Amino acid sequence: MRLLLLGAEGQLGRHLSPRLSAIGELISSGRAGGDKPCDLASAKQLSTLLNTVQPKVVINAAAWTAVDAAEDQPRAARLLNTELPDQLAGWCQRHDALLVHYSTDYVFDGHPGRAWREDDATAPASVYGRTKLDGELAIRASGARALILRTAWLYSACPGNFLSAILARAAQGESLRVVSDQYGSPTWAGSLAAVTGDLLQRVDGWHDDDPRAMVLHAVDRGQMSWHEFAVMAVQTAAQYGVIEQPVEVAAIDSGQWPQKAKRPSWSVLDLGALETLLGRALATTQQALTACIKQWNRQ
Numbered sequence: 001m002r003l004l005l006l007g008a009e010g011q012l013g014r015h016l017s018p019r020l021s022a023i024g025e026l027i028s029s030g031r032a033g034g035d036k037p038c039d040l041a042s043a044k045q046l047s048t049l050l051n052t053v054q055p056k057v058v059i060n061a062a063a064w065t066a067v068d069a070a071e072d073q074p075r076a077a078r079l080l081n082t083e084l085p086d087q088l089a090g091w092c093q094r095h096d097a098l099l100v101h102y103s104t105d106y107v108f109d110g111h112p113g114r115a116w117r118e119d120d121a122t123a124p125a126s127v128y129g130r131t132k133l134d135g136e137l138a139i140r141a142s143g144a145r146a147l148i149l150r151t152a153w154l155y156s157a158c159p160g161n162f163l164s165a166i167l168a169r170a171a172q173g174e175s176l177r178v179v180s181d182q183y184g185s186p187t188w189a190g191s192l193a194a195v196t197g198d199l200l201q202r203v204d205g206w207h208d209d210d211p212r213a214m215v216l217h218a219v220d221r222g223q224m225s226w227h228e229f230a231v232m233a234v235q236t237a238a239q240y241g242v243i244e245q246p247v248e249v250a251a252i253d254s255g256q257w258p259q260k261a262k263r264p265s266w267s268v269l270d271l272g273a274l275e276t277l278l279g280r281a282l283a284t285t286q287q288a289l290t291a292c293i294k295q296w297n298r299q
């Protein structure tokens with residue numbers, strides 16, 4: 001089975017590569033690296049890539065992920081988050097290939113009084129959330145066989161995410177101020193890559209009556225505020241020697257940390273459907289964080 005990984009140099013893409021290589025013949029693509037570099041903003045380049053590689057599975061880990069910048073550059077965000085998955089789904093539908101795509105907890109806003117389920121009503125409050133939701137809708141409308149994994153608060157040892165940013169400051173002995181009124185499901189990119197691999201191993205076992213496009217929530221098991229996650233991260237990093245000692249983590253309100261894009265105050269995702277499909281419990285936030293921190297100095 002030939003698999004094409006897009007966004008191979010992103011934090012999720014880097015964790016996916018070894019998992020996907022174990023499943024089949026992997027062709028990776030980054031903006032300027034991988035086996036077949038491609039600027040995914042160019043429909044023509046993407047078309048050439050797909051027609052040359054002829055994958056049976058396309059895994060799309062590429063996206064516009066700069067949530068605040070999307071408010072000022074909605075056209076660029078839409079190109080990657082809506083038009084790219086639309087083009088991928090169209091190609092997969094015509095070539096009977098499977099599309100694996102990632103979406104976000106930011107498709108939700110409000111509070112249902114429990115974790116969000118896959119079929120709850122969406123109401124994105126940001127340009128990023130809107131463009132990601134429109135990407136989901138385009139895939140579902142295409143008739144392609146697709147797996148849409150909604151994830152949240154992704155972190156890894158790669159630079160450019162919440163965990164690496166706070167640990168870089170904590171390593172300098174700086175205290176932290178972190179918002180305590182937004183709740184979600186922090187997720188290690190390594191956990192999501194493992195889940196993706198497990199799901200792909202089961203593709204043949206999916207029932208004929210499964211919908212062509214399946215939406216699943218895929219996060220680590222836990223619900224907490226950014227502040228609670230920062231405290232857990234600092235303590236775990238100190239325990240494993242990534243920082244010398246824990247630093248102070250002050251809790252603040254969102255109002256004290258102004259951001260251009262509105263974030264949901266509650267975006268905890270329900271894992272029931274995914275755990276039933278996989279037949280196993282997902283890693284807890286602490287288990288996944290510990291696994292990530294243990295790899296820290298090796299990345």
Ligand SMILES: NC(=O)c1ccc[n+]([C@@H]2O[C@H](COP(=O)([O-])OP(=O)(O)OC[C@H]3O[C@@H](n4cnc5c(N)ncnc54)[C@H](OP(=O)(O)O)[C@@H]3O)[C@@H](O)[C@H]2O)c1
Nearest residue numbers: 009010011012031039040041062063065102104151153154
């Ligand atoms: N990060 C989160 O907290 C989070 C939360 C929920 C959902 N998600 C979703 O999870 C998925 C993976 O996210 P991630 O955190 O791994 O993102 P990431 O680290 O930002 O990786 C995205 C990748 O897409 C690539 N890309 C962007 N524009 C491109 C273009 N025109 N041509 C080629 N490549 C391009 C980026 O390359 P460059 O670096 O060269 O731009 C980068 O390697 C995305 O679908 C995202 O929406 C992420």
